[in-house]
Amino acid sequence: MLRSPILICATALLLILILILCPAAAAENESVFFHINEGCDYVEARQYTKGIASFDRAIELEPEFSLPWYNKGVTFHEMRRYDEALESYDQAVALDPYNPDTLFNRGIVLQTLGR
Template sequence: MVAAGGAVWAVLSQPAATDSEAKPAPRDVSEAQTLLSAGLMQSQYQDFSGAATSFKRVVALDPHNKIAWYNLGVIAQRDGKKTDALEAYDKALKIDPSFDSALFNEALLLKSSKPDRSIKLLKRVVAHNSKASTAYLHLGEALAKKGRDDEAQDAFSRAVSADPKLLSFVPEPFQASASPSPSTSQAGTAE
């Protein structure tokens, strides 16, 4: 799967269509799944133009395919097409409002232009996944920029707790209190 700016938490289940939405025909769903697999393979081999074509064909057959919309967003983000990326992530999130990969990538796109929206999206990610260390790190950065230092400190501490290798990415003023505490066995040893 294509990934930009962080971990991918893709869930392959598709939501059921409501009565007001037309369900794709079984043949279309089968063809869409084949095209989705092709697009994912093309992405893996860095044929992003071919992958985008495949994903566009998927959503033409199955407009409720969040994986295809998400990957269209990733490709647009990779190509510097922020508006297209946001539109694709929004479509994926309309299908599945708890799709962490789309939430995370959209939050990164909005981090500098709409920090409050970015914070809300990142909070949704960490609410679903308490081990989302990179999301916590970005949340801490966004909160620190807003002057919300106590909340930022908590986010940085959670990031480092989930992945101690992230400590070097924590801004200097927050590093000391974000550092993992020594284990009781280390604290109890005498030199």
């Protein structure tokens, strides 16, 4: 079972709430979360290419943050572009090796690819 885009967006919103409680961090990462949320909105509207572009912009701004990589993986997965989904999940795992959602979805992609 693939983790839904709604769950991804809920996770992003939770992180935003946490950052609101820490204004210095929020100011530093505001544009990153803007692009993540924008990407989630595009994915929810099934505008996958625009969603990926938004996640790519978030990655450019904060390359060590795993969430846009995870979201990109979910988006590629929904598009059935499994090799690209796996690459994105691999990047997310490299940055956050204990995220159960990323590990789960990565396993689903590997199973789909017969690996």
